[in-house]
Amino acid sequence: MSNMLEVADLGHTYGDHEAIGGLTFTVRAGELVCVVGPSGCGKSTLLRTISGLVAPSRGDVSLNGSHLAVVFQDYSRSLFPWLSVQGNVEFPLRGLPRAERRARAAEALEWVGLGAAARKRPWQLSGGMQQRVAIARALAYRPSLLLMDEPFASVDAQTRFELEDLLLRVRREHDTTVLVVTHDIDESVYLGDRILVLSGSPARLVADLEVPLPAERNQVTTRTDEGFVALRSKVARLLNVGKPSMDMEKWAAAERESLSETVSS
């Protein structure tokens, strides 16, 4: 299988804050890779450097193809309220003839089950439906790589499950290569073929794990599958979930010190 994305020694520094510290990994064509890491570890910076929104301080990102699409967490800001749902999906297709643009957008809306909402404004739809519009827009663009930044973090749990399954279905049907950035361990195991576990800031690669689950997943049975549970706890251990962080320990030590000073004086 050919590599769709190759990231080599990618590092990024804002001023004197090192956000990403030398990441190397690849994403193969047709694969769905989840990047999981603690909040504020530089996941968003990683996504911004891969998508070309930020030029990295060092390292290389090479994409095997000309264009990628991004689905942002905040669908309400990423969709254009002055365009209809159809217009939003056609937004990245301006270079194409009108008829082809129409057809591609209509098709992508069918894929996400929103064929009937084409003429509505995005803000007339529910949050989950709006994110489906954003996914349709990305798919209509036929990207070599689909990047998703916490795509389901702003919807309720029920909708989240629906959207996860929708993503799995469309990427299987259209053989899309996907990189999902998330802080949710369960989500990364449920969605991914592979999981990249990042450390806290600056982000470094802690583990690159294959997900030993069948391609066909199910919200009820997969989540209780032994493989799923084992991998979830492995990722959790790698992320140090449940242990107090270094900062908390330092803070507690400083607190004890200042207390003893107050008592002695």
Added chain:
Amino acid sequence: MTKFLQRWTVFAGLVVVWQVLGWLADDPFFPPPSLIVSAAWEWWVLEPSNFFDHVVPSVERLLGGWAIASLIGVSLGLALGRSDRAMEYAGPLLVFLRSIPPPALVPVFLLLFRGGTSMQLATIVFGVIWPVLLNSVDGARSVDVTKVDTSAVFQIPRWQWVLGVVLPAASPKIFAGLRVSLSLSLVLMVISELVGTDNGIGSQLMQAQREFDYTRMWAGIVLLGVLGYGLNTALLAVERRVLAWQPRSRDEQHA
């Protein structure tokens, strides 16, 4: 219908009060509305040449000046709003120029253009460009980061970025500026016609006053009011159509 009544009752009531007071006072400075309306009728309807020689040129100047100012204001404003560097250079200059009361420049424009339509247009343009320009700058700056990122990721062409993202995102602010500018245009149109010209509603006002024809002077004032009201109503109707995409608060709750 009840809404219509509600909106116009106070207005009509005041006209009636003025009519009665005008009759009672019998003062040449404050003629009752009935006399003003009949003067307007005689002056502009029974003698259409007056309408075409004075009212039409005034409206042309007003709309022409406003259109020029809007075009320059919106394009310059959007460009400045999307460039922090340009705004740092131009900011103080804009604040300085905006602070100059436009009527103070009438003598300057009078010298520069030797009176006539170009001098009046210059006065109107200089006076009304600021609300459009500054609101466009503000609007262009308000394009939110996610939309900027989305546009960058999809590598849209430059024209689509300007006309398809920045312009619509700024349009609510732009319309707020256009409305202020339109009513300012009326003011500056009158001021620019007070000197250096012998046609237009403003010059007619001055002439009527000099000839002690107060009824005609009032007719001119009322005409300006009607004009301002009509133009504002027309612009509001356009705005409502153009900005129909804006989420209304009740719909937003559903999302």
